[in-house]
Amino acid sequence: MQSKPSDTAGAFSGWTTRRWLRTGVLTTLAVLAVLGSLGGWATWRTSQLTADLVDRRSPALVQALRVEQGLVNQETGIRGYGLSGRTDFLQPYAQGVRDEQAALGRLRTLVADDDRAGADLAEVERLAEDWQRRVARPVAAASAEEAVRLATQRARDGKGAFDALRSAMSRQQSHLQSENAAGVHDLRQAVALRNWTFAGIAVVIVLVAALVFEGLRRGITGPLSRLSADARDVAGGRFDHALTGTGPADLRRLAEDVESMRLRLVKELQFSEESRTLLDEQAEDLRRSNTELEQFAYVASHDLQEPLRKVSSFTQLLQRRYGGQLDDRADQYIAFAVDGANRMQTLINDLLAFSRVGRVHNDHRSVDLESVFGRTLDDLGVAVEETGAEITHDPLPTVVGDATQLGILWQNLLSNAIKFRSPDHPPHVHVSASEDDGTWEFAVSDNGIGIAPEFREKVFVIFQRLHTKDAYPGTGIGLAMCKKVVEFHGGRIRIDPDYKLGTRVIFTLPASAADTASGQRPEPPLTVPSPGRPESPEGTTQP
Template sequence: MTSKPSDSPGAFAGWTTRRWLRVGVTGALVVLAVLGSLGGWAMWRTSQITASLVDRRTPALVASIRLESALVNQETGIRGYGVSGRRDFLQPYTQGVADEQTALKLLRPVLSGDTQALADLAEVERDADAWQKRIGRPVAAAPPAQAAKIAEARADEGKADFDALRRAMARQQARLQDERVAATRELREAVNLRNWVFAVIGVVIVLVAVLVFEALRRGVTGPLGRLGSAARDVAQGGFDRSLVGTGPADLRRLAADVESMRLRLVEELRFSEGARRLLDEQAEDLKRSNTELEQFAYVASHDLQEPLRKVSSFTQLLQRRYGGQLDAKADQYIAFAVDGANRMQILINDLLAFSRVGRVHNEQQTVDLEDVFARALDDLSVSVEETGAAVTHDTLPTVVGDRTQLGMLWQNLLSNAVKFRSPDRPPRIHVGAVCDEGVWEFTVTDNGIGIAPEFREKVFVLFQRLHTKDAYPGTGIGLAMCKKIVEFHGGTIRIDPDYRLGTRVVLTLPALAAATAAPDRETQP
C-alpha cells in the first residue's frame, strides 16, 4: 500500500506527484492481486470440494446401496426358487443380476483414484462371485426338482457366503458414508473460509480506498488547496503573504515558481507605485500649468486686448488724420503699424480659441451635423458667393460631441477649401460620410491647389504656414485646431496621399448609430 508523501525533506523529498501515484497505484494493484488470488483460491477450493461431493461421494454411496439391493434381490430370488421350484421366482434374481452390472458400471468410475474404496469394491465383487459360483448360478441353472436339492444341500454354505458379502457391503457403505460426511464437513469449512476471505478482501479494499484518499488529500489536494488559498490572497492584494510549498517535489517547485512570480509582482508593484507617485507629481505640475495657462488666457483676453485695442485705434486715427499729409515713408510706417496691430489681435483671438478646445467648450451631447454644417456654410456664405464655390455633401449623421467645437471644425475645413482654391477654376467642394464598423469617416474634397507630400503632416502643426500672408491670409492655426477638436472627440484626421486633383482631408468620429450614406445633395452658393 502506498504511503503519504512527506511534507519534510527526507528520503522521498525528490519524489514527484507522478512517482508517488505510480508507486501508490502499483502497491494497490499488488494488494488487489494478492487479495484476488486468495479469493480465487477460496472459490476454487469450494468448487473442488463441491464437485467431489456431488460427482463422486454421493453417487458412489448411492451406487453402493443399489449394488447391495441388487445382490439382496438375487439372494431372495434364488432362495424362493430353491424352496418352491417355480421358475417365476427367479425373476428377482435375473433383475438383480442386471441391476448389479448397472451399479458396478456407475460405481467403478466414481471410485477411480480411491485405493481403499476400490479395494472394498473388489472384496464385494469377490464375495459376490463366490456366492454366485457356489449357490446363485448352480441353483438358477438347475431344473426345479434339482434346484431344491442343491439349495438344501448348500444352505449353510450359501448363508455363510452371503453373510460375508453383507459384511463386505456394510464396510464399503460405511467407509463411503464416512467419506461423504467428511466431504460435507470440509465443504462447510471451505464455504466459511471463502466467506471470511471475501469479508477480509472487502475490508482491505475499503482500507486501501481510505488510505489512497488520505494520501491524495495530504500529498496532493491539501498542498494544492493551501497553495491556491495563498495565491487567492495574493490576487486579492495580500502581496506580503509568502507561498510555502509542501507535498511532492513538483508541487514544491510550483509553489516556488508562484512565490517567484509574487516577488516579481511585488517588485513591479513597488516600481509602479513609484511611477504612480511620479505621475501624480506630473499631474499636479500639469494641473498647475493648466491653471497658469488659464490665467494667461484671461490676461490675453482682457489685459492684453485692451492695450492692443488702444494701439490699433490710435494707429488707425493717425492713418485717417495724417494720411497723405506726411511723406510716403510715414504713410507706409503707419500702414505697417495698423496691419501689425490687426494681425496681432487676430492671432490672439485664434490662440484663445485654440486654448478653449476641450476646456471651455465641452458639452457632450447629441449633435446633428446637418444643422452644424448648414450654420458653418451660412457663416461662410460671403466668401462662397464671392468665389463662386459649389459645395455638396452627403447626408450627415448625428454624433455625440460639443456643438461649438464641431461648428469650428466644419468652418475651418470649408474655409481652407475655399481659401486655397485654384486660380484657373471655380472651387468645387464635396463632403462625404461613410459609416464603417461603428466609426464615421468624413472626407472634405476640393479641387484647389493641393498640398505637397512633404507638408501633409506639417499642416496640422501650430503656426505652420505653407504660403506667405500676402498670398493667403491667416495665422496657421486652422488645421491644428481641427486636429485638436477631432482628437478630443476620439477621432483621427489626415490628408489623403492618393488624391491628386486638389486636397482631400479624411477625418473620423465615433458613430452614434449605424447609418447608410444617402445620395449627394448640392447646396447652392
C-alpha cells in the same frame, strides 16, 4: 544526536509528489497482488473441493447404492424363483443384473484414483461373482422343478455368500460415506477460508483507501489548500503575509517560488506606489501649468488686442492720409505695417479660439449636425459663390457634443476645401456619413490640390503651414483646431492615404443613444449647388 523520527523525516524530505505517488501506487499494487493471489487460491481450492465432492465422491456413493440395489433385486428374484418355480421372478433378477453392471461400470471410473475405494469395489465384485457363480446363475438357468431342488440344496451356501457380499457392500458404502463427509468438511473449511480471505481483502482495501486518502490529504491537498489560502490572503491585499510550504519537496519549492513572487510583487508595488505618488505630483503640476498657460493665452490675447488695435488703426490712418504723398518705399513700409498688424490680430483671434476649445464651450448635448452644417454653409455663402464651389453631403445624424465647437469643425474643414482648390476647375466637396457600432464616421472629400504623404501628420500641428502666406492666406491653425475639437469629443481625425483625387479628411464622433437604438442609416446625398456654376466631380477638404 538526532532522534530517529528526525532521521526518517530527513530521509524522506527530498521526496517529490511524483515519487510519493509512485511508491504508494507500487506498494498498493503489491499488496493487492498478494491479496489477489490468496483470494484466487482460496477460490480455486473451494472450486476443486466442490468439483471432487459433486463429480466423484457423491456419485460414487450413489453408484455403490445402485450396485447394492441391483444385487438385492437379483437375490430376491432368485429366491422367489427357487421357492415357487415361477419364471416371472426371473425378470427382477435380469433387471438387477443389468443395473448392477451399469452401476459397476460407472463406479469403476469414479474410484479409479482411490486405492481404498478400488479395493472395496474389487472385494464386492469378487463376492458378487462368487454368489452368482454358486447360486444365482445355476438357479436361473435351471427349469422350474430343478430350480426348486437347487435352491433348496444351496440355500445355506447361498445365504452365507450373500451375507458376505452384503457385509462387503456395507463396508464399501461406509468408506464412501466417510470420504464424502470428509469432502464436505474440507469444502466447508475451504469456503470459510475463502470468505475470511475476501473479508481480509476488503478490510485491507478499505485500509489502503483510507491510507491513500489520508496520505493525499496530508501530502498534497492539505499543503495545496494552505498554500491556496495564503495566496488568497496575499491577493486580497495582505502583502505582508508570508507563504510557507509543507508536504513533498516539489510543493515546498512551489511555495518558495510563490513566496519569491510575493516578495517581488511587494517590491514592485512599493516602486509603483512611489511612482504613482510622483506621477500624481507631476500631474498636479501639469494641471496647474496647463491652467496657467490657458490663463496666460487668454489674458495675453485679450491684453494684446487693445495695443494691436491702436497700431492697426494708426497705420491705416497713416496709409489713408499720407499714401501717395511720400515716396514709394515709405508707402511700402506703411503697407507692411498694416498687413502685419492685421495678420497679428487674426493670429491672436485664432489662438484665443483654439484655447477656448474644451474650456469655454463645453456643453455636451444632442446636436443635429444637419442644422449645424446648414448654418456653416450660410456663413460660407460668399466664398461658395465666388469660387463656384459645389458642396454635397449625405443626410447627417444627431450626435452628442458641443454645438459651437462642431460648427467650428465644419467651418474649418469646408473653408479649407474651398481655399485649397485646384486652379483648373471649381471646387467640389462631398461629406459622407456612416454609422458602425455606436460611432459615426464622416469623410470630407474634395478635388483640390491634395496633401503630400510626408505632410499628412504635420498638417494637424498648430501653426504648421505648407504654403506661403502669399500663395494661401491663413495662420496654419485650422486643422489643429479640428483635431482638438474631434479629440475633445472622443473621436479621431486623419487624412485618407488612399484618396488620390484631392484630399479626404476622415473623422469620427460618438453617436447619440437614439441613433444607436434605431439603427439610423444615411439616405441619398443632398446637393447645395452654387448659382450659375456647372457641377464638377467630387473632391475633398483641404488643409
